[in-house]
Amino acid sequence: DAGVTQSPTHLIKTRGQHVTLRCSPISGHKSVSWYQQVLGQGPQFIFQYYEKEERGRGNFPDRFSARQFPNYSSELNVNALLLGDSALYLCASSPPMRGRSGYTFGSGTRLTVV
Amino acid sequence: QQQVKQSPQSLIVQKGGISIINCAYENTAFDYFPWYQQFPGKGPALLIAIRPDVSEKKEGRFTISFNKSAKQFSLHIMDSQPGDSATYFCAAIPSGAGSYQLTFGKGTKLSVIP
Numbered sequence: 001d002a003g004v005t006q007s008p009t010h011l012i013k014t015r016g017q018h019v020t021l022r023c024s025p026i027s028g029h030k031s032v033s034w035y036q037q038v039l040g041q042g043p044q045f046i047f048q049y050y051e052k053e054e055r056g057r058g059n060f061p062d063r064f065s066a067r068q069f070p071n072y073s074s075e076l077n078v079n080a081l082l083l084g085d086s087a088l089y090l091c092a093s094s095p096p097m098r099g100r101s102g103y104t105f106g107s108g109t110r111l112t113v114v
Numbered sequence: 115q116q117q118v119k120q121s122p123q124s125l126i127v128q129k130g131g132i133s134i135i136n137c138a139y140e141n142t143a144f145d146y147f148p149w150y151q152q153f154p155g156k157g158p159a160l161l162i163a164i165r166p167d168v169s170e171k172k173e174g175r176f177t178i179s180f181n182k183s184a185k186q187f188s189l190h191i192m193d194s195q196p197g198d199s200a201t202y203f204c205a206a207i208p209s210g211a212g213s214y215q216l217t218f219g220k221g222t223k224l225s226v227i228p
Contacts, residue, residue, distance in 0.1 A: 004157070033216075035216075040221075041221070042118075042120075042203050043203075043218050044218070045216060048214045048215065050214075055214055090158070103148075105157030106157050
């Protein structure tokens with residue numbers, strides 16, 4: 001079975017640009033969460049989507065947005081990129097019944113803003 | 115405000131030794147405490163988890179000890195091996211509101227030397 005897949009794996013963008021990151025959850029998982037991991041820190045929660053609805057949002061500016069599609073895949077969008085947005089962006093999915101005990105993370109997208 | 119404090123930041127252990135990583139939390143709404151292992155270039159992977167009604171949980175060489183009154187928990191890795199060299203994160207999830215959101219510690223980089 002395929003795990004959580006994220007694309008692209010690496011990305012370099014210029015300040016002020018926009019970026020879209022993509023995530024495909026494990027088959028049968030309906031929940032997708034996004035986390036930002038700055039180098040040397042633990043991941044920080046950005047969003048969770050369940051059944052295409054936003055279930056929660058972390059302490060991130062409105063430049064960050066996300067959505068979930070009918071096939072449960074998800075996109076994270078970041079506008080007006082800042083140097084401080086450079087990080088590993090992680091996607092996690094979980095099955096309907098196991099909820100918080102069943103998070104599986106992808107390998108992430110490494111975003112570098114120059 | 116860091117809700118989950120983790121120490122030490124880095125740890126060097128001889129092969130066969132015991133690795134101990136400590137975490138403390140303040141939010142009494144937390145009621146699920148997973149530990150994640152992360153290798154370079156990969157996303158975090160769930161290692162072991164505990165609920166506060168249990169004082170200790172063991173899975174193979176990995177043991178979580180939990181002290182509810184002190185709001186502290188720790189990970190012990192027995193017979194540490196070079197393959198255990200990775201970054202370890204403690205995390206916590208609340209019950210009720212926000213029960214989907216993982217709050218991570220800052221991580222401990224473990225190096226097991228032969």
